[in-house]
Amino acid sequence: MNRSSWRGMLLWMLLYGGIAEAQTGDVKGRITDKWDQPLVFASVRILNSDKAAVSDSLGNYVISDLEYGSWIMEATATGFKTARSKFNLQKEESRLDILLGEVDQELEEVVISGTMKEVSRNDSPVPIEVYTSKFFKANPTATIFDALQNINGVRPQLNCNICNTGDIHINGLEGPYTMILIDGMPIVSGLSTVYGLSGIPQSLVDRIEVVKGPASTLYGSEAVGGLINVITKRPGNVPLLAADVFATSWKELNVDLSAKLRAGKKATSLLGVNYFNYQHPIDNNQDHFTDVTLQHRVSVFNKWDVERPENRIFSLAGRYVYEDRWGGEMNWSARYRGGDEVYGESIYTSRWELFGTYQLPLKETLLLQFSANGHDQNSVYGNIPYQANQKISFAQLTWFKTIQKHELLTGLAYRYTYYDDNTPATADLNNVGWNKPARTHLPGLFMQDEIALHANHKLLLGLRYDYNSLHGNIVTPRINYKWSSFDRKHTLRLSLGNGYRVANVFTEDHAALTGAREVVFTEDLKPETSWNANLNFVKKINVGAAFLGLDATLFYTYFTNKVIPDYDSDPNKIIYDNLKGYGVSRGVSLNADLVLPNGFKALIGATAMDVFNKENGMRQRQLFAERLTGVWTLGYTIPGVGVKIDYTGNLYGPMRLPLLSDLDPRSAYAPWWSIQNIQLSRNIGEKIEIYGGVKNLLNWTPAKGSPFLIARANDPFDKEVQFDAEGRAIATPDNPYGLTFDPSYVYAPNQGIRGFLGFRYQLF
Structure with missing residues (x-):
C-alpha cells in the first residue's frame, strides 16, 4: 500500500471515529399510573448526566441528544413511587414507557410523627393521616392555616371578626390543644399559635402529617388534642x-x-x-x-x-x-x-x-x-x-x-x-x-x-x-x-x-x-x-x-x-x-x-x-x-x-x-x-x-x-x-x-x- 493510501485510510479512521464518538439519539416515552392515566409534570432524568425532562399534559416526555450506550432513567412524581429503568440506546430514536405506582393508594408513605422514626405509614402502630403537596394544589391558598380546611376533623377557627386571627381545631378541641411542628420541631407554639400560622409558605411543604389524639408521650405539653407536622x-x-x-x-x-x-x-x-x-x-x-x-x-x-x-x-x-x-x-x-x-x-x-x-x-x-x-x-x-x-x-x-x-x-x-x-x-x-x-x-x-x-x-x-x-x-x-x-x-x-x-x-x-x-x-x-x-x-x-x-x-x-x-x-x-x-x-x-x-x-x-x-x-x-x-x-x-x-x-x-x-x-x-x-x-x-x-x-x-x-x-x-x-x-x-x-x-x-x-x- 503506497503512502497516499495509508494517508487516506488514516483520515477515514479519524473521521469515522469522531462520528462514532459523537453519535447520539433520542429517548421518548409516556409516564402513566397503573390505570394507564397520564402523569402530568412528572420528572425524568438520566443518572450520571445532565439530561432531564418533564412530562406534558398527555404524560409524554422526550430527552434529546443522548449519547449511545447503557443508561439508567429515574422517574418521579408527587404522590408516586420513584422508578428506575435500565435501557441501552443504540439507535437514533428509542422508546421507554414508565409506569409509576401510587404511594397514596398503597399507604406506603414514609411517616415520622407517630414514633419519631421513619416508617411506612402502613407499618406504623400509630394512625397517621398524610397529605402531600399534590392534595393542597386542588385548592391553592396563601397559608397552611387556610389549606387545612379540607382535612377531615381539622378546622381552622377564626377567633376575631376584626384582626382575623385563628387557630387549628382537631376533633372539636381548641387550638391550644394542637401542636404544630415544622420538620418535627415544636416551632409554632405560644404566641405563634395566634399569629405565626400564617407565615408558613405552602409551596415549601412536601407533606403534612396529622396525628389525632394525645401525643404528649413523645412531644410533651400542647400535644393533647393531636399534632400537625409540616414536613x-x-x-x-x-x-x-x-x-x-x-x-x-x-x-x-x-x-x-x-x-x-x-x-x-x-x-x-x-x-x-x-x-x-x-x-x-x-x-x-x-x-x-x-x-x-x-x-x-x-x-x-x-x-x-x-x-x-x-x-x-x-x-x-x-x-x-x-x-x-x-x-x-x-x-x-x-x-x-x-x-x-x-x-x-x-x-x-x-x-x-x-x-x-x-x-x-x-x-x-x-x-x-x-x-x-x-x-x-x-x-x-x-x-x-x-x-x-x-x-x-x-x-x-x-x-x-x-x-x-x-x-x-x-x-x-x-x-x-x-x-x-x-x-x-x-x-x-x-x-x-x-x-x-x-x-x-x-x-x-x-x-x-x-x-x-x-x-x-x-x-x-x-x-x-x-x-x-x-x-x-x-x-x-x-x-x-x-x-x-x-x-x-x-x-x-x-x-x-x-x-x-x-x-x-x-x-x-x-x-x-x-x-x-x-x-x-x-x-x-x-x-x-x-x-x-x-x-x-x-x-x-x-x-x-x-x-x-x-x-x-x-x-x-x-x-x-x-x-x-x-x-x-x-x-x-x-x-x-x-x-x-x-x-x-x-x-x-x-x-x-x-x-x-x-x-x-x-x-x-x-x-x-x-x-x-x-x-x-x-x-x-x-x-x-x-x-x-x-x-x-x-x-x-x-x-x-x-x-x-x-x-x-x-x-x-x-x-x-x-x-x-x-x-x-x-x-x-x-x-x-x-x-x-x-x-x-x-x-x-x-x-x-x-x-x-x-x-x-x-x-x-x-x-x-x-x-x-x-x-x-x-x-x-x-x-x-x-x-x-x-x-x-x-x-x-x-x-x-x-x-x-x-x-x-x-x-x-x-x-x-x-x-x-x-x-x-x-x-x-
Missing part, C-alpha cells in the same frame, strides 16, 4: 427554580418563589420566599368595619442538607417572618393607631426561627435535634396596647436501637421558654411599674419500645417524664396495638394515652388581649390532663381497575382540670378557671378514598362528635364545637384535553356561640354552613401550569341571617354605654340590647365569593 421539601428534591403566583378578584396577591443552590459538592440549599399583600378594604356587610383583615407579609425560608460519610444526617433551616396586619373601621389609618378616635386592631409581628438535625458520628444511631425561635409582637386593639416578646429554645437527643423484636427509642429533651408582655401576667407585684418575665424550664425523658409480636401484630409502649419548673412532675404513658392482615388490606389500631397541657391565656386566647372584656383569674391555673382512646380501622378494596380505601376511627378523650374561658357569667369579663368537673370529646370519623379507571379521584370525609363539659351536675356544649363536619376533594382530568377539574368543599353543623346578654338578638347557635371551591388547571408545555377558578361558590358569609356580627360596631369604645352598679350594660334607647363592643361572635370566614388566577413554573 418541608428536601433541597435535593426540588427544582432549580420554581414559582407559584396567584391573585384574586379581591386584589389579593400571593407569590411563592424557590430556588435550589449548591455550595461545593456536598451541600444543597433550598431558598424560599413568600410574599402576600392585601390592601383593599371591603365592607360588604355594611357594619363600617373591614370584612377581611388587610395584610402585608414577607417570609424567607432557607434549608440546607449536607452530605456526610455513611449517609449520616445533617440539616439546618431558618425562617424569618414579618407581617403588618390591621382591621377595623373603614376610615382607620396608622395615624389613629392606639387612640380612641377611630377603632382599629393593628399588629406588627417579627418572628425568626432556627432548627436542625445532626446525627452523631457514632456507630449507634443518635440524633441531636435543636431549635430556637423568637417572636416579637407590637399590637394595639383599639386603645389597648399589647406588647409581647417570647423566646423558646429546644434540644432533644434520641437514641434508636433494635434488639431482636424490639425497636427501642430513648430520648432526652429540654425546653426553655421566656415570655414578657405588658399585661398583669408578667407584672412584678412587689415592684409597681416593673416587669417580671416568665421563665419556664422543661427537661424531659421519654422511652418507647415497639415490639413485633408477630408478622401481623405490633405493640408499642411509651412513657415520658417531664419536670415543669412551675408545676412540678408530670408523667404521660401510652400504649398502641396494631393488627394487619397478611394481604395488608385490613388494618386495626388501638391507641390509649395520657396528655397534659400548661395553659398560658395571653399567648393562646386572642379574646384575652383585645380589651373588649376584663380578664379574670379565680385561682392559679393548674395543668390540664387528659386520657384518650382511639380505635382505627383501615380497609382497602380493589374491584377490577377501581380502588376504594376506607379509614374509620372512634375517639374518646376525657379531661380534668380543663381551662375554659367563661363568656357567659358576665358579658364584660372573661373568667378563667380550672374546670371542677370534667370535659369530654368523643365521636366517629370516616375517610373514603376512591379512584376509578377513568381518572376520577375522590377523597371524602365526615366526622360526628360530641364535645361538652360537665360541672356541678350541669352539662354544657363547648363553644365553637360543631356536631357534624364533612369535607371533600374531587378531581377529574378530561381525556385528550389535559384540563383537570378540582371541586373542594366543607360542610359544618351548628355550634354554640358566645352571646353578651339575654337580650342579644343574635342566634346562640351557628347555622349549617359550607365553603365550596372549583378550580381548572392545565399544563402548557413542560414547565408551566395555569390554574384558576372560584372560591366560596355559594357566596356564603356568617353575616347572612344575623342582624350583626360585631356587637356595638357603632360605638367601639363604649362611650355611649350605660352600666349598672355591678358593671353590666343597661338597655337604653340607644343600646336596646344592653350590649358592649365585642368582636368575639365569629365562627367562619367573612370573605365572600371571589375568582382567582395563577400559574406555576418549574425549571429542572
